[in-house]
Amino acid sequence: MxxxxxxxxxxxxxxxxxxxxxxxxxxxxxAPQFLRWAGNVAPQFSATSSQIQASxxxxxxxxxxxxxxxxxxxxxxxxxxxxxxxxxxxxxxDSAIHPFLRLTTTDPKFVPGVGELAVGDSVLITVSIDTTxxxxxxxxxxxxxxxxxxxxxxxxxxxxxxxxxxxxxxTDAQVEQQLLGLWYREGDADQWAHLSTSQDVGDKSFxxxxxxxxxxxxxxxxxxxxxx
Numbered sequence: 089m090x091x092x093x094x095x096x097x098x099x100x101x102x103x104x105x106x107x108x109x110x111x112x113x114x115x116x117x118x119a120p121q122f123l124r125w126a127g128n129v130a131p132q133f134s135a136t137s138s139q140i141q142a143s144x145x146x147x148x149x150x151x152x153x154x155x156x157x158x159x160x161x162x163x164x165x166x167x168x169x170x171x172x173x174x175x176x177x178x179x180x181x182d183s184a185i186h187p188f189l190r191l192t193t194t195d196p197k198f199v200p201g202v203g204e205l206a207v208g209d210s211v212l213i214t215v216s217i218d219t220t221x222x223x224x225x226x227x228x229x230x231x232x233x234x235x236x237x238x239x240x241x242x243x244x245x246x247x248x249x250x251x252x253x254x255x256x257x258x259t260d261a262q263v264e265q266q267l268l269g270l271w272y273r274e275g276d277a278d279q280w281a282h283l284s285t286s287q288d289v290g291d292k293s294f295x296x297x298x299x300x301x302x303x304x305x306x307x308x309x310x311x312x313x314x315x316x
Contacts, residue, residue: 120271120280120307122221126247130219131179133188135161138172159217165193168207173215177245187242187293189224191215195235200228213301222246223305226298229275236297241270243306244292250308267309270294274302282309 135154172192216225248256250263270285285296
């Protein structure tokens, strides 16, 4: 009887040790599920750029219209001058032209590899559109601003399917109001992080004051399952 009790105690002790060896449940960090273009097909894009300067109290638009090449558009940003670019799109859903991006710069301050810009100096900015998800890359990456640039990014290109299930219903409205947001990452090897932005549900857009350039995308916030 004593031997049996000893073996039972030993077996229970081994079970405790094995349980102790297992990692405790850890909640994985939140992750984004990116919005996709309707039908998973990138629409046709067009772009215009403007130079806005004070001229006897009036604004003048001096730059000619731009066309997109390889889903990219470039324009010169000048320190001390307001420069902007607007990108519109036309999808297969309808024949209307919709806004996708508006970027306005006035104070590009520091260019990586070049240094600080003086007033009147310029830097060539490239806006690249992501054709798989509703997002963009802004270059030169790491470009810093004194006065933040103003970015407005529209997500109407998803045509109301915000959870990616192919059906537009009340769930999508809940996702839009509670879980949708603007995300960024510095480089391909970095994690995506959520930004605090201003959302206009009626306009289907997010507005953000950019302190510097990197990659941005609109996504639904997902809470990953508990991992062991």
